[in-house]
Amino acid sequence: MHPPVPSPRTRLRPLLLCAALALLTAGTATPHAQTDLDAFMRQVVETRDTNWKKLQQYVLDEREQVEMRGPAGTPLWGERRDYTWYVRDGFFIRSPLRVNGAVVGEGDRVEYEQEFLERERRREARSQAGGGADAAIERGPAAPAEAAPHDVDGLIRQSRQPQFISSAYFLRFRFDEGRYALVGREQFDGREVLRIEYYPTQLFTPSSREERRAERGREREPRERNAADASLDTELMRLMNKASRVTLWVVPESHQIVKYTFDDLGWNFFPGQWLAQMDEVTASMTMGEAFPDVWLPRGLEMHVGLLMAFGQMQMRYTLQYDNYRQADVQSKIGIPDRP
Secondary structure (H helix, E strand, O other), rough: OOOOOOEEEEEEEEHHHHHHHHHHHHHHHHHHHHHHHHHEEEEHHHHHHHHHHHOOOEEEEEEEEEEEEEEHOOOOEEEEEEEEEEEEEEEEEEEEEEEEEEEHHHHHHHHHHHHHHHHHHHHHHHHHHHHHOOOOOOOOOOOOOOOOOOOOEOOOOOOOOOHHHHHHHOOOOOOOOOOEEEEEEEEOOOEEEEEEEEEEEOOOOOHHHHHHHHHHHOOOHHHHHHHHHHHHHHHHHHHHHOEEEEEEEEEEOOOOEEEEEEEEEEOOOOOOOOEEOOOOOOOOEEEEEEEEOOEEEEEEEEEEEEOOOOOOEEEEEEEEEEEEOOOOOOOOOOOOOOO
Protein backbone atom coordinates (compact mmCIF):
# COMPACT_ATOMS: atom_id res chain seq x y z
CA MET A 1 0.00 0.00 0.00
CA HIS A 2 1.43 3.29 -1.07
CA PRO A 3 1.72 6.15 1.45
CA PRO A 4 -0.79 8.94 0.98
CA VAL A 5 0.37 11.75 -1.30
CA PRO A 6 0.50 15.02 0.68
CA SER A 7 -1.66 17.82 -0.62
CA PRO A 8 -0.01 21.04 -1.96
CA ARG A 9 -1.16 22.86 1.17
CA THR A 10 0.54 20.25 3.37
CA ARG A 11 3.79 20.46 1.39
CA LEU A 12 3.83 24.27 1.65
CA ARG A 13 3.15 24.34 5.39
CA PRO A 14 6.84 23.92 6.47
CA LEU A 15 7.92 26.59 3.98
CA LEU A 16 5.25 28.97 5.21
CA LEU A 17 6.26 28.26 8.80
CA CYS A 18 9.93 29.04 8.00
CA ALA A 19 8.98 32.22 6.17
CA ALA A 20 6.83 33.37 9.07
CA LEU A 21 9.65 32.64 11.51
CA ALA A 22 12.13 34.59 9.34
CA LEU A 23 9.79 37.56 9.15
CA LEU A 24 9.24 37.45 12.90
CA THR A 25 13.01 37.33 13.52
CA ALA A 26 13.65 40.22 11.15
CA GLY A 27 10.87 42.24 12.69
CA THR A 28 12.35 41.90 16.16
CA ALA A 29 16.01 42.38 15.17
CA THR A 30 15.70 45.51 13.03
CA PRO A 31 14.17 47.80 15.67
CA HIS A 32 16.85 46.71 18.16
CA ALA A 33 19.63 47.46 15.65
CA GLN A 34 18.06 50.81 14.81
CA THR A 35 17.77 51.65 18.51
CA ASP A 36 21.47 50.90 19.00
CA LEU A 37 22.40 53.05 15.99
CA ASP A 38 20.20 55.90 17.24
CA ALA A 39 21.86 55.74 20.67
CA PHE A 40 25.29 55.78 19.00
CA MET A 41 24.41 58.79 16.82
CA ARG A 42 22.99 60.66 19.79
CA GLN A 43 26.44 60.45 21.39
CA VAL A 44 28.11 61.48 18.12
CA VAL A 45 26.01 64.64 17.89
CA GLU A 46 26.48 65.47 21.58
CA THR A 47 30.27 65.13 21.53
CA ARG A 48 31.16 66.65 18.14
CA ASP A 49 31.87 70.16 19.50
CA THR A 50 34.25 69.38 22.36
CA ASN A 51 37.59 68.93 20.60
CA TRP A 52 38.60 72.52 20.05
CA LYS A 53 38.98 73.21 23.80
CA LYS A 54 41.04 70.13 24.65
CA LEU A 55 44.16 72.28 24.21
CA GLN A 56 44.37 75.78 25.61
CA GLN A 57 47.06 77.14 23.34
CA TYR A 58 47.48 76.53 19.63
CA VAL A 59 47.82 78.33 16.31
CA LEU A 60 46.68 77.42 12.78
CA ASP A 61 46.61 78.77 9.24
CA GLU A 62 43.62 79.15 6.92
CA ARG A 63 43.29 79.53 3.19
CA GLU A 64 39.93 80.56 1.72
CA GLN A 65 39.30 80.26 -2.01
CA VAL A 66 36.29 80.82 -4.24
CA GLU A 67 36.06 80.53 -8.00
CA MET A 68 33.33 80.72 -10.59
CA ARG A 69 33.52 79.13 -14.02
CA GLY A 70 31.27 79.41 -17.06
CA PRO A 71 30.56 77.08 -19.97
CA ALA A 72 33.48 74.80 -20.94
CA GLY A 73 35.14 75.60 -17.60
CA THR A 74 35.99 79.18 -18.57
CA PRO A 75 37.24 81.09 -15.46
CA LEU A 76 34.98 84.04 -14.70
CA TRP A 77 36.03 85.16 -11.23
CA GLY A 78 38.09 83.99 -8.28
CA GLU A 79 39.63 85.09 -5.01
CA ARG A 80 42.10 83.69 -2.46
CA ARG A 81 42.71 84.87 1.09
CA ASP A 82 45.22 83.67 3.69
CA TYR A 83 44.82 84.02 7.46
CA THR A 84 46.46 82.96 10.70
CA TRP A 85 44.47 82.14 13.83
CA TYR A 86 45.92 82.75 17.30
CA VAL A 87 44.71 83.34 20.85
CA ARG A 88 44.62 86.86 22.28
CA ASP A 89 42.89 87.92 25.49
CA GLY A 90 41.32 84.46 25.69
CA PHE A 91 39.77 84.60 22.20
CA PHE A 92 40.73 83.04 18.89
CA ILE A 93 41.56 85.90 16.54
CA ARG A 94 41.57 85.64 12.75
CA SER A 95 44.47 87.66 11.36
CA PRO A 96 44.57 88.44 7.60
CA LEU A 97 47.90 87.82 5.87
CA ARG A 98 47.42 87.96 2.11
CA VAL A 99 44.69 88.70 -0.44
CA ASN A 100 45.31 87.15 -3.87
CA GLY A 101 49.00 86.92 -3.03
CA ALA A 102 49.40 90.55 -1.90
CA VAL A 103 50.49 91.05 1.72
CA VAL A 104 47.89 92.84 3.87
CA GLY A 105 49.18 96.17 5.19
CA GLU A 106 49.95 96.56 8.89
CA GLY A 107 47.24 99.15 9.49
CA ASP A 108 44.55 97.10 7.73
CA ARG A 109 45.57 93.96 9.60
CA VAL A 110 45.48 95.65 13.00
CA GLU A 111 42.07 97.19 12.25
CA TYR A 112 40.66 93.85 11.09
CA GLU A 113 41.95 92.04 14.20
CA GLN A 114 40.53 94.68 16.54
CA GLU A 115 37.10 94.58 14.93
CA PHE A 116 37.17 90.79 15.00
CA LEU A 117 38.06 90.72 18.71
CA GLU A 118 35.33 93.20 19.63
CA ARG A 119 32.77 91.23 17.62
CA GLU A 120 33.75 87.99 19.38
CA ARG A 121 33.47 89.71 22.78
CA ARG A 122 29.93 90.81 21.96
CA ARG A 123 28.97 87.32 20.78
CA GLU A 124 30.41 85.81 23.95
CA ALA A 125 28.52 88.31 26.14
CA ARG A 126 25.25 87.51 24.38
CA SER A 127 25.92 83.81 24.78
CA GLN A 128 26.64 84.15 28.49
CA ALA A 129 23.59 86.36 29.00
CA GLY A 130 21.41 83.75 27.36
CA GLY A 131 22.67 81.13 29.80
CA GLY A 132 20.44 82.18 32.68
CA ALA A 133 22.49 81.51 35.79
CA ASP A 134 25.67 82.14 33.83
CA ALA A 135 25.00 85.81 33.43
CA ALA A 136 27.08 87.92 31.10
CA ILE A 137 30.64 88.21 32.28
CA GLU A 138 32.00 91.70 32.04
CA ARG A 139 35.37 91.40 30.37
CA GLY A 140 36.16 95.10 30.24
CA PRO A 141 37.16 97.03 27.14
CA ALA A 142 39.10 95.28 24.44
CA ALA A 143 42.85 95.56 24.70
CA PRO A 144 44.45 98.08 22.35
CA ALA A 145 45.28 96.53 19.02
CA GLU A 146 48.88 97.67 19.31
CA ALA A 147 49.36 95.75 22.59
CA ALA A 148 50.12 92.38 20.99
CA PRO A 149 49.26 92.39 17.30
CA HIS A 150 51.61 89.52 16.48
CA ASP A 151 51.66 87.61 19.76
CA VAL A 152 49.90 84.60 21.24
CA ASP A 153 48.74 85.93 24.59
CA GLY A 154 46.81 83.96 27.22
CA LEU A 155 44.67 80.82 27.24
CA ILE A 156 41.31 80.13 25.63
CA ARG A 157 38.43 81.55 27.68
CA GLN A 158 35.67 81.91 25.10
CA SER A 159 32.80 79.46 25.38
CA ARG A 160 31.35 79.89 21.90
CA GLN A 161 32.94 78.01 19.05
CA PRO A 162 35.53 79.99 17.11
CA GLN A 163 34.68 80.59 13.48
CA PHE A 164 37.05 77.96 12.11
CA ILE A 165 35.09 75.31 14.04
CA SER A 166 31.60 76.56 13.20
CA SER A 167 32.57 76.94 9.53
CA ALA A 168 33.67 73.31 9.40
CA TYR A 169 30.40 72.10 10.94
CA PHE A 170 28.38 74.08 8.41
CA LEU A 171 25.67 71.41 8.52
CA ARG A 172 24.32 71.88 12.03
CA PHE A 173 22.29 68.71 11.87
CA ARG A 174 20.47 67.74 15.04
CA PHE A 175 19.96 64.26 16.40
CA ASP A 176 17.23 62.80 14.20
CA GLU A 177 15.95 59.49 15.53
CA GLY A 178 15.30 56.71 13.07
CA ARG A 179 16.93 58.52 10.12
CA TYR A 180 20.33 56.74 10.13
CA ALA A 181 21.52 53.66 8.26
CA LEU A 182 24.78 51.81 8.91
CA VAL A 183 26.49 51.14 5.58
CA GLY A 184 29.56 49.33 6.88
CA ARG A 185 33.15 49.69 8.01
CA GLU A 186 35.85 51.52 6.03
CA GLN A 187 39.37 52.90 6.44
CA PHE A 188 40.08 56.60 6.98
CA ASP A 189 43.69 57.73 7.43
CA GLY A 190 44.65 54.21 8.47
CA ARG A 191 41.89 54.00 11.07
CA GLU A 192 38.75 51.85 10.99
CA VAL A 193 35.60 53.98 10.90
CA LEU A 194 31.88 53.43 10.49
CA ARG A 195 30.17 54.75 7.39
CA ILE A 196 26.66 55.95 8.23
CA GLU A 197 24.05 57.51 5.96
CA TYR A 198 21.68 60.12 7.34
CA TYR A 199 18.37 60.94 5.63
CA PRO A 200 17.36 64.18 7.34
CA THR A 201 14.05 65.59 8.40
CA GLN A 202 15.57 68.46 10.43
CA LEU A 203 18.64 69.49 8.45
CA PHE A 204 17.06 72.58 6.94
CA THR A 205 15.19 74.23 9.79
CA PRO A 206 15.60 77.85 10.90
CA SER A 207 17.44 78.58 14.13
CA SER A 208 15.58 80.28 16.98
CA ARG A 209 17.40 83.51 16.13
CA GLU A 210 16.33 83.30 12.49
CA GLU A 211 12.77 82.55 13.55
CA ARG A 212 12.66 85.64 15.79
CA ARG A 213 14.02 87.79 12.97
CA ALA A 214 11.46 86.41 10.52
CA GLU A 215 8.67 86.96 13.05
CA ARG A 216 9.64 90.63 13.46
CA GLY A 217 9.58 91.01 9.68
CA ARG A 218 6.17 89.37 9.38
CA GLU A 219 4.70 91.73 11.96
CA ARG A 220 5.24 94.60 9.51
CA GLU A 221 3.56 92.84 6.55
CA PRO A 222 -0.08 92.06 5.69
CA ARG A 223 -1.42 88.93 7.37
CA GLU A 224 -2.32 87.21 4.07
CA ARG A 225 1.20 87.62 2.75
CA ASN A 226 2.66 86.39 6.05
CA ALA A 227 0.70 83.16 5.87
CA ALA A 228 1.64 82.55 2.24
CA ASP A 229 5.36 83.19 2.84
CA ALA A 230 5.41 80.98 5.93
CA SER A 231 3.68 78.18 4.04
CA LEU A 232 6.16 78.45 1.14
CA ASP A 233 9.16 78.44 3.51
CA THR A 234 7.86 75.36 5.32
CA GLU A 235 7.26 73.47 2.07
CA LEU A 236 10.68 74.39 0.64
CA MET A 237 12.44 73.20 3.79
CA ARG A 238 10.45 69.96 3.75
CA LEU A 239 11.43 69.31 0.13
CA MET A 240 15.09 70.23 0.77
CA ASN A 241 15.21 67.76 3.65
CA LYS A 242 13.53 65.10 1.56
CA ALA A 243 15.96 65.57 -1.35
CA SER A 244 19.18 65.51 0.68
CA ARG A 245 21.50 62.90 2.12
CA VAL A 246 24.46 63.19 4.49
CA THR A 247 27.12 60.48 4.69
CA LEU A 248 29.24 60.41 7.84
CA TRP A 249 32.44 58.58 8.74
CA VAL A 250 32.74 58.13 12.51
CA VAL A 251 35.44 56.67 14.79
CA PRO A 252 33.34 54.26 16.89
CA GLU A 253 35.45 54.34 20.06
CA SER A 254 35.41 58.13 20.45
CA HIS A 255 32.18 58.91 18.54
CA GLN A 256 34.26 61.38 16.53
CA ILE A 257 33.09 62.52 13.09
CA VAL A 258 36.16 62.51 10.83
CA LYS A 259 34.38 63.29 7.58
CA TYR A 260 30.96 64.02 6.22
CA THR A 261 29.58 64.72 2.78
CA PHE A 262 26.35 66.36 1.74
CA ASP A 263 24.71 65.25 -1.50
CA ASP A 264 21.56 66.63 -3.00
CA LEU A 265 19.39 64.12 -4.80
CA GLY A 266 17.77 66.66 -7.10
CA TRP A 267 16.44 70.10 -6.23
CA ASN A 268 14.25 70.61 -9.28
CA PHE A 269 11.41 71.77 -7.04
CA PHE A 270 12.92 75.26 -6.64
CA PRO A 271 10.99 78.10 -8.29
CA GLY A 272 12.50 79.99 -11.23
CA GLN A 273 13.51 76.87 -13.20
CA TRP A 274 12.97 78.83 -16.42
CA LEU A 275 15.93 81.05 -15.48
CA ALA A 276 18.37 78.64 -13.84
CA GLN A 277 18.24 75.00 -12.81
CA MET A 278 20.29 73.85 -9.83
CA ASP A 279 21.70 70.58 -11.11
CA GLU A 280 24.32 69.83 -8.46
CA VAL A 281 24.91 70.76 -4.82
CA THR A 282 27.61 68.88 -2.94
CA ALA A 283 29.75 69.65 0.08
CA SER A 284 32.27 67.81 2.20
CA MET A 285 34.20 68.40 5.41
CA THR A 286 37.17 66.45 6.75
CA MET A 287 38.78 66.46 10.17
CA GLY A 288 42.36 65.64 11.04
CA GLU A 289 44.07 64.52 14.23
CA ALA A 290 46.01 67.77 14.63
CA PHE A 291 47.34 66.65 18.03
CA PRO A 292 47.08 63.27 19.78
CA ASP A 293 43.36 62.60 20.39
CA VAL A 294 42.46 66.14 19.25
CA TRP A 295 40.50 66.24 15.99
CA LEU A 296 40.23 69.64 14.32
CA PRO A 297 39.03 70.84 10.89
CA ARG A 298 41.28 70.07 7.94
CA GLY A 299 39.22 71.13 4.96
CA LEU A 300 35.83 72.08 3.61
CA GLU A 301 34.68 72.11 -0.01
CA MET A 302 31.38 73.15 -1.54
CA HIS A 303 30.32 72.84 -5.16
CA VAL A 304 27.22 74.29 -6.82
CA GLY A 305 26.23 73.75 -10.44
CA LEU A 306 23.69 75.91 -12.25
CA LEU A 307 22.30 75.13 -15.68
CA MET A 308 21.34 78.36 -17.44
CA ALA A 309 20.16 79.25 -20.93
CA PHE A 310 23.69 80.06 -22.13
CA GLY A 311 25.33 77.00 -20.53
CA GLN A 312 26.47 75.54 -17.24
CA MET A 313 27.89 77.64 -14.39
CA GLN A 314 30.07 76.12 -11.68
CA MET A 315 30.96 77.65 -8.31
CA ARG A 316 33.56 76.09 -6.00
CA TYR A 317 34.34 77.25 -2.46
CA THR A 318 37.08 75.78 -0.27
CA LEU A 319 38.48 76.34 3.18
CA GLN A 320 41.78 74.73 4.09
CA TYR A 321 43.05 74.59 7.69
CA ASP A 322 46.57 73.40 8.29
CA ASN A 323 49.87 73.93 10.09
CA TYR A 324 48.32 73.40 13.53
CA ARG A 325 50.97 73.92 16.18
CA GLN A 326 51.07 74.46 19.88
CA ALA A 327 52.22 77.94 20.78
CA ASP A 328 54.05 79.32 23.78
CA VAL A 329 52.72 82.43 25.48
CA GLN A 330 54.06 85.55 23.74
CA SER A 331 55.49 83.49 20.89
CA LYS A 332 55.92 85.41 17.67
CA ILE A 333 53.56 84.78 14.76
CA GLY A 334 54.88 85.46 11.28
CA ILE A 335 53.45 85.08 7.82
CA PRO A 336 53.71 81.37 6.95
CA ASP A 337 55.50 80.18 3.84
CA ARG A 338 52.76 78.76 1.67
CA PRO A 339 52.68 77.97 -2.01
